[in-house]
Amino acid sequence: MTNHLRTAIATFIMATAMTPAMVLAQSTYPVNFDENEASSHLLRHTNAVQLTSSYGTQTVQVNQKKEKRMYIKRLDDCLRAKIGETVTAGFDWSGTWMCGYAYIDFGKDGSYDVDYDDNGVNAMKDLMTYSMYKNKDSKGATVSGEPSINPPSFTIPSDVKPGIYRMRYKVDWDCVDPGGNMLSGNDIKKNGGVIVDTRINVHGETAHVTVKGTDEKKGTLSLADYSAELNNQDVEFGKDLTIAVCMKDGYNFSSLSIKHGYCLDGEAVVDGLRQWQENIIMAYTAKGDKITIPARYIDGDVEITVNFAAEGSTSGDNYALNFEKDLNQADPTANNLSEIFVTNKAGKKSAIAVPTGTTVYRDALTKEVNAKPGDVLTPGITFTGNTDLGAYLYIDYNQDAAFTTPLDETGKPVVGSEIVSFSSYKGKNSNGEAAGATSAMPSFTIPDDLPTGVYRARLKIDNNDIDPAGDYSMTDALHINHYNGYIVDFLLNIHNDKGSLDIDARGGHIVGNGNSGVGETVEFGSQLSLMPLAPAAGYNVKSIAVRHGHNLDGEQFVNGNRQWDEYEVSDAKAGEGFTIDADKVNGDVRVSAKFEADGTEEYKLRFADEFDGKDYSLPDAGVWHNCTRESPTWKRFTSQTAEGQQKTAFIRDGKLVTRCIKNTIAEEGDVEMISGAIESSDKMYFTYGRVEGRLRTTPHVGNFPAFWLMPQDNSAGWPNAGEIDIWEQIDTENKTYHTVHTHCTHDLHLALPNSGSTHTNAADYHVITLDWTPTLLTWYVDGTKAFSYAKTKQSFLLERGQWPYDKPFYLILNQSVGNGSWAKNCDVNFEYETLFDYVRLYQKDGEGDITSAVKDVKTSGSALDVYAQQGGLLLVAPEAQKVDVYSISGTRVFSGLVQGNRFVSLTKGVYVVAGKKIVVK
Numbered sequence: 001m002t003n004h005l006r007t008a009i010a011t012f013i014m015a016t017a018m019t020p021a022m023v024l025a026q027s028t029y030p031v032n033f034d035e036n037e038a039s040s041h042l043l044r045h046t047n048a049v050q051l052t053s054s055y056g057t058q059t060v061q062v063n064q065k066k067e068k069r070m071y072i073k074r075l076d077d078c079l080r081a082k083i084g085e086t087v088t089a090g091f092d093w094s095g096t097w098m099c100g101y102a103y104i105d106f107g108k109d110g111s112y113d114v115d116y117d118d119n120g121v122n123a124m125k126d127l128m129t130y131s132m133y134k135n136k137d138s139k140g141a142t143v144s145g146e147p148s149i150n151p152p153s154f155t156i157p158s159d160v161k162p163g164i165y166r167m168r169y170k171v172d173w174d175c176v177d178p179g180g181n182m183l184s185g186n187d188i189k190k191n192g193g194v195i196v197d198t199r200i201n202v203h204g205e206t207a208h209v210t211v212k213g214t215d216e217k218k219g220t221l222s223l224a225d226y227s228a229e230l231n232n233q234d235v236e237f238g239k240d241l242t243i244a245v246c247m248k249d250g251y252n253f254s255s256l257s258i259k260h261g262y263c264l265d266g267e268a269v270v271d272g273l274r275q276w277q278e279n280i281i282m283a284y285t286a287k288g289d290k291i292t293i294p295a296r297y298i299d300g301d302v303e304i305t306v307n308f309a310a311e312g313s314t315s316g317d318n319y320a321l322n323f324e325k326d327l328n329q330a331d332p333t334a335n336n337l338s339e340i341f342v343t344n345k346a347g348k349k350s351a352i353a354v355p356t357g358t359t360v361y362r363d364a365l366t367k368e369v370n371a372k373p374g375d376v377l378t379p380g381i382t383f384t385g386n387t388d389l390g391a392y393l394y395i396d397y398n399q400d401a402a403f404t405t406p407l408d409e410t411g412k413p414v415v416g417s418e419i420v421s422f423s424s425y426k427g428k429n430s431n432g433e434a435a436g437a438t439s440a441m442p443s444f445t446i447p448d449d450l451p452t453g454v455y456r457a458r459l460k461i462d463n464n465d466i467d468p469a470g471d472y473s474m475t476d477a478l479h480i481n482h483y484n485g486y487i488v489d490f491l492l493n494i495h496n497d498k499g500s501l502d503i504d505a506r507g508g509h510i511v512g513n514g515n516s517g518v519g520e521t522v523e524f525g526s527q528l529s530l531m532p533l534a535p536a537a538g539y540n541v542k543s544i545a546v547r548h549g550h551n552l553d554g555e556q557f558v559n560g561n562r563q564w565d566e567y568e569v570s571d572a573k574a575g576e577g578f579t580i581d582a583d584k585v586n587g588d589v590r591v592s593a594k595f596e597a598d599g600t601e602e603y604k605l606r607f608a609d610e611f612d613g614k615d616y617s618l619p620d621a622g623v624w625h626n627c628t629r630e631s632p633t634w635k636r637f638t639s640q641t642a643e644g645q646q647k648t649a650f651i652r653d654g655k656l657v658t659r660c661i662k663n664t665i666a667e668e669g670d671v672e673m674i675s676g677a678i679e680s681s682d683k684m685y686f687t688y689g690r691v692e693g694r695l696r697t698t699p700h701v702g703n704f705p706a707f708w709l710m711p712q713d714n715s716a717g718w719p720n721a722g723e724i725d726i727w728e729q730i731d732t733e734n735k736t737y738h739t740v741h742t743h744c745t746h747d748l749h750l751a752l753p754n755s756g757s758t759h760t761n762a763a764d765y766h767v768i769t770l771d772w773t774p775t776l777l778t779w780y781v782d783g784t785k786a787f788s789y790a791k792t793k794q795s796f797l798l799e800r801g802q803w804p805y806d807k808p809f810y811l812i813l814n815q816s817v818g819n820g821s822w823a824k825n826c827d828v829n830f831e832y833e834t835l836f837d838y839v840r841l842y843q844k845d846g847e848g849d850i851t852s853a854v855k856d857v858k859t860s861g862s863a864l865d866v867y868a869q870q871g872g873l874l875l876v877a878p879e880a881q882k883v884d885v886y887s888i889s890g891t892r893v894f895s896g897l898v899q900g901n902r903f904v905s906l907t908k909g910v911y912v913v914a915g916k917k918i919v920v921k
Helices: 003-017 020-025 642-648 743-747
Strands: 045-053 056-061 071-082 086-094 099-104 115-117 120-123 127-130 163-172 194-203 206-212 219-223 233-236 241-247 251-261 276-282 290-293 301-310 336-344 349-353 361-371 376-384 390-395 419-422 453-462 486-494 498-506 509-512 521-523 528-533 539-549 564-568 578-580 588-597 603-609 649-652 655-662 673-675 677-679 684-687 689-697 703-711 723-728 735-741 755-759 766-772 776-781 784-790 809-817 832-844 849-852 865-869 872-887 892-905 909-913 916-920
Touching (some): 056 071, 071 163, 086 163, 219 301, 241 251, 336 486, 376 390, 376 453, 603 849, 642 649, 865 916
Parallel strands (some): 071 194, 361 486
Antiparallel strands (some): 045 086, 099 163, 115 120, 655 832, 677 809, 684 849
8 A cells, every 4th residue: 555545545534533623623733533532541641741851851740540631732831952952752651552752843834744654754854752663763773562652862953943842742552643543443542642732942052131122311221240231142041130220310110021932023822832921020029239030031032121110209009098097887896807818729728817996997917818829719708797798809919009900891800900809790700700799709810920029918898899999989878888898908928838048147157956957948837946056165146137028138118018027036045946936937038147256265257258249249359269170070170261260150149159060161171061169279278277168059960069178288299288178068968078188098098087977968058167276177067076087196197197287278169070980970961059158267366377368357347438329338448347237227238348349239228337327329
């Protein structure tokens, strides 16, 4: 039989099996059966489809067993892959004896093309991979016996254009037809197969950013480091983009509109595939003049529109009421509203009690209900009285101090309307369904891209009226107070499952209660137990403040809506735990602690780097310089260009970020990765003392970071001159390593053991301490002793180099990767990262010495000039000194070393520096 005849017969069979309406309905991306065809196989079903790429294993849930369909669209999901990379399509499948196929329509022609006959596939075209067709897989390998459901890997073509494409996964038997096997007795339905269509974002290394409609008279946008105005730049794809908003006098920044994706000038949805979408980022999420565009928006072309407002102008109607707030109900005993609540799909209820009283308006702005972006919520009230009244719920999504209430022609709220649910208005509820007298409100969905934060919500009990300000028309009988109605303003806390946990401890440490590590995040609504840890005897807790909520660096109130709150921990003592209650873990949490010496301390602070420079600036060149690239494992990828060093060792959020990433910089040479490594040789070195660092790493196969010491005079060579590894971690191990290397231990294998370890959660922040005396090295992890190594008194060992630790050493902080000799081989597509929060050195008077550009850490009592500038303060100091900046409420907003000129970004307000009040406009 010829291929043409076979095709004609198959076409006839399909045509007679389908109605004309079915054929027309599948004019693009067709399947060979009714799209709504139910699956009936009892033992075979597909749970999910997967794509393994440089993003790891991405999963699209299918749930065929529950949905019982043969054709499943998952076009809201979007996989990601880079142009030219090798990827693997996979199936989470329950069953046996079936094959897997994957297609991508790179031609965007509405179909998946493949050229095949009875002998095999002649041209793959849109067929990317398959596990079996005619006893071979897509690599040409012979398949005998039961085939694998998972096909071989394939490569995204290097000549494809970046964009959103339609991708099809198919579970079928021995058939590459993208529409499914329809041969009698062996068809896709009988065999329990499935066809799943989803989206894939195929992209390059960068996203392109443009700025639209900027008015230079009002303000401009620039890169975060102010190096260039933002417009027509290529930025790293899929990474947070922090930018600076530079406002002109007389204007405030109100919001950013972010249009992102592909074909931004075309239709948002083409052939069922969303090409781009638009999101709003409100100004209140800014940190000073910096605002971060989330990584999920940096997903192709990015068009930014900045919105400015005249300074002093008011937005909205300040949550208007049509009456005075002290208006009383006609009969306060007629109705009783005692509770407002929302319940999510999982059945979890979040409620507030309505303040008692006699007035129509009730202020419950000290209370909040909780929800997450994307939650489907069913609102409810506890109400007795007039059942003819309706219930109306509003949320001010754009924080403009007003509630908008547009409805469509069916009576439902339009997209963007801020009346989110109502029980009855003109005979319909907010779903557009017929509704009589009732207070039962339909469910609604929180936008899945709504930023976390605290929003004003309003619940109104009124008679057939959607005006959020209340019915107070000319006729007294229609007034809301006549009906004994209510308007209750309360807060809606939109939060993620986890919030960030920021520890800012000066002069000491904060660790987990019981001497444990502290994570970067905290579970929403969970109790948090911490403990102050003094650096040495003679240091005590001066104060501990806890700030919790959202946008912790922004204004506390946005249009009267409290974003965060703060309190002082009472009677805090070093070594004694304290608890942050679960209701205070209502978003992000920041713990700010101060320790001070009491005059009895033996150890004095000699050096500290808190890494408080500008975001994306380089480490202090007066202390640090980049390591050279050489043959040892840890140095083989060390970045050597300015661009590489900027990407692998930089300051962000008050921490030193060290990374090891795939090399995309030609000038870095023929290395597959580049790594960040800084050292203090020739600039800061010391003998003896207590050196401490707070740090965390990202466990992954091949991980190999370190915090360590090497001799300033290395003329004896390694290991004769010695090495002290304060902290190392490898791969995914939840373990810290603490080691010395000498000629005696390494070459002669004497004076052992020379290494100790302790079990930790490697992804947590830990305080690592080395106590170095003339006769003893002692390591501590979060205040608990982990290992010790003593100087021997045996001359035999001393003569063989057992103790080279009586001369100056310098610090090294680095993120490296393994080569299989200890840490495993690196994963080139993974971004390894270790964060160093601070490094400090304490020494006893008369024991040891230090050579440093910063001889001492001074207080703010030295000469310091402070200048108020737009968006912050300029600090000028001729000598290096420690400077603290406080808000007028007493919260420390900056602390760090200042020498020369240093600009500190701050929001508008009054600040205290060196005992003086300074106004930032």
